[in-house]
Amino acid sequence: xxxxxxxxxIISLFVVALACKSDDSDPLPAPTAEFTMDKRFAExxxxxxxxxxxxxxxxxxxxFGDGTSSTQKDPSKSYNVLGKHIVELTATTEDNQMDSFxxxxxxxxxxxxxIFVGRINWLNPETSNPWDDDGTGPxxxxxxxxxxxxxxxxxxxxxxxxxxxxxxxNLTVGVQFDEDGLTLRDENYIIALFEYDEDKPEEEQLxxxxxxxxxxxxxxxxxxxxxDPGKNPETGEGFFVSGASSENDSTLNYFLFNIR
Numbered sequence: 712x713x714x715x716x717x718x719x720x721i722i723s724l725f726v727v728a729l730a731c732k733s734d735d736s737d738p739l740p741a742p743t744a745e746f747t748m749d750k751r752f753a754e755x756x757x758x759x760x761x762x763x764x765x766x767x768x769x770x771x772x773x774x775f776g777d778g779t780s781s782t783q784k785d786p787s788k789s790y791n792v793l794g795k796h797i798v799e800l801t802a803t804t805e806d807n808q809m810d811s812f813x814x815x816x817x818x819x820x821x822x823x824x825x826i827f828v829g830r831i832n833w834l835n836p837e838t839s840n841p842w843d844d845d846g847t848g849p850x851x852x853x854x855x856x857x858x859x860x861x862x863x864x865x866x867x868x869x870x871x872x873x874x875x876x877x878x879x880x881n882l883t884v885g886v887q888f889d890e891d892g893l894t895l896r897d898e899n900y901i902i903a904l905f906e907y908d909e910d911k912p913e914e915e916q917l918x919x920x921x922x923x924x925x926x927x928x929x930x931x932x933x934x935x936x937x938x939d940p941g942k943n944p945e946t947g948e949g950f951f952v953s954g955a956s957s958e959n960d961s962t963l964n965y966f967l968f969n970i971r
Contacts, residue, residue, distance in 0.1 A: 739805060748814065798815070831921070850908070903921065
């Protein structure tokens with residue numbers, strides 16, 4: 712009888728061991744959280760799209776650094792607060808293993824760095840003669856200001872003496888702002904180009920060559936490295952263009968900016 716009890720005891724221990732082994736299954740592969748975004752620098756209310764590259768996860772939690780969040784796999788997000796925003800993605804497996812990954816989006820304003828003269832009309836449309844009397848090339852002055860302040864100019868700078876066609880074609884004629892640049896506002900601006908003649912009376916020294924109006928925030932941006940539409944996604948640098956192409960005005964100006 713004792714041997715029977717002993718056998719039953721051993722069998723029960725074996726059954727318990729099997730049950731424990733079945734409950735103690737191997738964990739799922741650990742998750743790896745990772746994402747990319749279509750731009751590291753964005754303007755206010757500009758859409759940023761995130762691509763989720765996580766592995767071994769079934770659910771996702773995004774924190775965008777401005778108090779908002781999402782559980783979508785590949786969300787898009789716009790910001791209405793300036794500054795650097797740390798975006799964090801947490802990826803979770805079915806058995807609640809977690810991994811996190813973060814990156815930074817900088818939200819800023821278009822800040823003007825340089826205005827280049829890209830093309831000019833070499834002849835005065837009123838006289839059909841060169842702007843300068845001696846044929847050496849015009850002395851060029853750039854004027855730039857908010858339209859509300861015109862005809863006064865916030866920026867008025869002599870950018871070339873005896874400008875040549877090579878100077879213009881090589882984009883060496885322009886005005887560069889200081890290191891902080893000029894923060895652009897969402898309003899209209901005037902860009903003017905003058906021929907300067909120091910030998911004339913002061914009130915006649917500036918002769919208007921061209922004048923254009925634009926809103927620099929609405930202007931379409933292009934990548935200065937590739938020329939493709941949109942700012943450079945890694946640096947936030949971009950340029951936009953202003954000019955006219957009528958019979959009497961063939962000027963073109965390039966505005967180089969970054970996001971700060």
